[in-house]
Amino acid sequence: MKRLLLILCSLLAAIGLPACDYFAVRDLKPGVSTVAEVRARLGEPQTVWPNADGTTTWEYSRQPQGAECYMATIGTDGVLLRLEQVLNEASFARVESGMSQDQVLRLLGRPASRQHFALKQETVWEWLVDRGDTDAPRYFTVSFGEDGLVRGSGRYSRPRG
Known part of the structure; x- marks a missing residue:
């Protein structure tokens, strides 16, 4: 079932629909999800921002069609620390x-x-x-x-x- 959902989301994303972000974001867990899981769910980031503490923040903007921009902060150990929708x-x-x-x-x-x-x-x-x-x-x-x-x-x- 998850594989079918992933295929459907990939298809929708390919034609420019951000509809599957809900499912992708829901499955990512701060403190648990790895860099590989973030990439698998959200794809390659548009920008990688280095932080002073050695962590990085990956930008996933859904502009211009979508009304979201997710910032995923990745720890030095490769684990997701925080995932925020910043257009608020x-x-x-x-x-x-x-x-x-x-x-x-x-x-x-x-x-x-x-x-x-x-x-x-x-x-x-x-x-x-x-x-x-x-x-x-x-x-x-x-x-x-x-x-x-x-x-x-x-x-x-x-x-x-």
Whole structure:
């Protein structure tokens, strides 16, 4: 049964549907799951972030179609320490003016889009945070100045059209 589910999830992931993340994440257990199990369930990370304590954090962004970004912290022994979905209010509240683009990437993962506005001399990154199955999709945005530092952040909904 698990093999059939894995095949189905692999097929859905191949066509761009993040539907199987629920099953993959549910099966991963901090303190128990190994690097091999994380890779088997979530695939290769988009980014590997080194941490000061020797651990690494693997980024699994589901942007631009998905509204999730999982950060899996792997211990020096190759065991999963923590698995977090970081596109949430607590993470958004940590975005502060003056942060660098790398700091924001480390916190929220790869954005759904990046747009440069020459007249405003700013770049805006956005993350899909709610697909809006019943209403308009919602986004979290971060604005950067020409110096690459955060100017501000916000939220908006994009009406379906």
